[in-house]
Amino acid sequence: MSGKVYLYPIWIRLWHITNALLCLILIISGISMHYAGPESPSIRFDIAVSMHNISGVILTASYFFFILGNLFTGNGRNYLIEFTGFRKRMWKQMYYYSIGVFLKQKPPFPIGKERKFNPLQQVTYALVMYLFMPIIFVTGWALLFPDIIIEEWLGISGFAATDLLHLVSGFFISFFLVIHLYFATMGKTPTEHYKSMITGYHEDHSEPESH
Amino acid sequence: MKIKFIALLLALASTAGLAQEDSIPKIVSNPANDFCLSCHANRYYTYANQDSSQTIRHKMFKDLIIDTLEFYQNNHKSFACTDCHSSEYNTLPHKSDLKLEPMLSCLDCHGDSEFMPGLNFQTITDEYAKSVHATREKSHTNCWSCHNPHSYRITTRSQHNLSEIVAYDNSICLECHSGMGKFDLLYGDPKSTLIAKHAWLPNAINHFKSARCIECHTEIREDMLVAHNIRPKEEAVKTCAACHSADSRLKHTLYKYQLQQDREEQGVIKALVSNRMMAVGTNPSPFLNLVSLILFAMAIGGVIIHSLIRIFKK
Numbered sequence: 001m002s003g004k005v006y007l008y009p010i011w012i013r014l015w016h017i018t019n020a021l022l023c024l025i026l027i028i029s030g031i032s033m034h035y036a037g038p039e040s041p042s043i044r045f046d047i048a049v050s051m052h053n054i055s056g057v058i059l060t061a062s063y064f065f066f067i068l069g070n071l072f073t074g075n076g077r078n079y080l081i082e083f084t085g086f087r088k089r090m091w092k093q094m095y096y097y098s099i100g101v102f103l104k105q106k107p108p109f110p111i112g113k114e115r116k117f118n119p120l121q122q123v124t125y126a127l128v129m130y131l132f133m134p135i136i137f138v139t140g141w142a143l144l145f146p147d148i149i150i151e152e153w154l155g156i157s158g159f160a161a162t163d164l165l166h167l168v169s170g171f172f173i174s175f176f177l178v179i180h181l182y183f184a185t186m187g188k189t190p191t192e193h194y195k196s197m198i199t200g201y202h203e204d205h206s207e208p209e210s211h
Numbered sequence: 212m213k214i215k216f217i218a219l220l221l222a223l224a225s226t227a228g229l230a231q232e233d234s235i236p237k238i239v240s241n242p243a244n245d246f247c248l249s250c251h252a253n254r255y256y257t258y259a260n261q262d263s264s265q266t267i268r269h270k271m272f273k274d275l276i277i278d279t280l281e282f283y284q285n286n287h288k289s290f291a292c293t294d295c296h297s298s299e300y301n302t303l304p305h306k307s308d309l310k311l312e313p314m315l316s317c318l319d320c321h322g323d324s325e326f327m328p329g330l331n332f333q334t335i336t337d338e339y340a341k342s343v344h345a346t347r348e349k350s351h352t353n354c355w356s357c358h359n360p361h362s363y364r365i366t367t368r369s370q371h372n373l374s375e376i377v378a379y380d381n382s383i384c385l386e387c388h389s390g391m392g393k394f395d396l397l398y399g400d401p402k403s404t405l406i407a408k409h410a411w412l413p414n415a416i417n418h419f420k421s422a423r424c425i426e427c428h429t430e431i432r433e434d435m436l437v438a439h440n441i442r443p444k445e446e447a448v449k450t451c452a453a454c455h456s457a458d459s460r461l462k463h464t465l466y467k468y469q470l471q472q473d474r475e476e477q478g479v480i481k482a483l484v485s486n487r488m489m490a491v492g493t494n495p496s497p498f499l500n501l502v503s504l505i506l507f508a509m510a511i512g513g514v515i516i517h518s519l520i521r522i523f524k525k
Contacts, residue, residue, distance in 0.1 A: 034491075034492060035457070035494075036451070037456035037492075038456065049451075143491070147417070151373075171503050175506065178511065179510060
């Protein structure tokens with residue numbers, strides 16, 4: 001089976017590039033604020049705060065757009081994990097990434113119209129988009145309006161807990177971005193998947209290979 | 212009504228294990244003061260004039276009214292009035308020459324370095340002498356201008372939460388600098404308001420709630436918990452990174468006492484979730500920073516190794 005498959009409609013591509021750029025701004029400004037200091041080569045604190053706040057607000061709107069898109073276009077089904085045999089499929093994909101790819105084996109779960117994500121992608125994307133993103137939005141908005149944060153509860157500082165959750169979620173999303181950018185180079189050519197996210201078309205090359 | 216941000220804390224709640232202390236202060240009055248307070252706790256007082264056998268009712272001068280609730284919560288709550296004032300005040304009507312009685316200064320009791328050595332009163336006095344309050348307003352200010360001996364209570368060295376400490380300490384400054392009170396009388400500047408003067412500060416109101424005036428308006432000394440060398444407004448700190456950084460000024464002032472306590476009393480995890488630092492960029496946990504950097508380095512390292520093997524196996 002080979003040929004071009006239209007996999008990424010315009011709304012997904014627009015959302016994806018917006019999401020990517022905003023996340024980059026948020027990560028850069030977030031790290032800059034986190035490591036701010038008179039001697040630090042970071043962005044000026046007030047500028048970093050504005051960058052972070054504005055991007056965060058736009059990203060929230062973009063997230064709602066993504067959720068609505070998933071609800072009304074059926075794209076959301078790609079994030080639904082089929083638990084039967086899931087562990088086996090995960091191992092298959094992990095084996096491919098860690099060994100199979102070097103042995104020139106074909107991907108066990110090739111991208112196609114019916115399956116846009118392999119099992120590892122499914123889990124990581126679902127975690128990022130439906131766990132860490134909501135946490136970072138809720139905590140981010142709370143930090144934007146710190147008056148709504150409960151000051152202390154059972155010996156826990158509300159601000160510290162909110163800040164910690166925001167930082168930890170931000171860390172995992174940044175961590176995901178690094179891995180995501182690298183795995184995106186694992187197409188037939190290193191730029192194939194990048195081009196797909198611009199044109200919307202994916203080159204379908206192969207049948208799955210069993211192990 | 213404010214919506215409290217409880218949901219996010221639920222996950223961490225079970226690890227806390229610390230019940231919040233009862234915040235209702237316990238008031239214990241001193242019977243030795245009842246005689247004085249029977250008049251000085253009220254706006255009006257009555258006494259029997261022994262010469263004319265008449266009952267006299269007068270309005271109490273407002274500066275002589277003692278708020279008993281504040282008095283019995285203040286640092287000197289255990290004192291009897293006559294510990295500091297002449298015992299001759301126990302006679303009515305008070306003798307007029309008692310007004311000439313020299314008032315005690317803070318150093319009369321606190322000057323002795325062996326008495327409450329941790330409070331370092333001599334350094335406080337020396338620093339205050341350098342402050343703009345002392346150099347510009349010699350006739351107007353002294354310790355009592357800010358620390359009313361009948362109501363002042365220490366908040367910094369306490370288990371109060373930060374916002375209570377900030378609100379209490381800032382209220383002392385606002386007593387004169389709120390733009391409606393004594394400051395106007397001195398300088399005739401009724402139009403100036405603190406908000407307008409701090410318009411450059413992003414989220415000024417939140418800053419006022421989270422940090423004390425003295426955080427930016429004093430010269431910090433490591434051997435003092437609360438800086439007393441108030442600098443002229445031209446020398447106020449105006450760079451965000453002075454507070455929003457790993458070596459934040461706040462760690463040397465507002466957070467100093469509680470950071471010391473947390474380090475002494477709590478483990479790493481507990482100190483992390485119970486830390487009271489509120490400024491972004493203060494990096495409360497170098498441990499987490501290190502872990503995150505190691506994980507990132509491992510991810511980048513993994514990507515480099517993986518891509519190199521891909522290139523060599525091509």
